Amino acid sequence: MNIFDKSRLFHKKSNHLIKKKGILIMKRIVCLLISFGLLLAQDALSQRKGKHDKQNIAIEYLDKNFGTYDALQKK
Numbered sequence: 001m002n003i004f005d006k007s008r009l010f011h012k013k014s015n016h017l018i019k020k021k022g023i024l025i026m027k028r029i030v031c032l033l034i035s036f037g038l039l040l041a042q043d044a045l046s047q048r049k050g051k052h053d054k055q056n057i058a059i060e061y062l063d064k065n066f067g068t069y070d071a072l073q074k075k
Helices: 003-066 069-074
Strands: none
Touching: none
């Protein structure tokens, strides 16, 4: 085996390792993006749920103090 064959073999192995590390890094990035997106979606859903809870409290207050909410909407 001469020097050129050894260097070609080395480059082949190093390119394979670089591609393998690149794929692993891309998988990590994709996983981070997916987890970040899920976190944002969960936050948006929790805020939306909180908004509905506030609306329900307001409706209960109107029902208790001013009659039914449906009757107020018809006026």
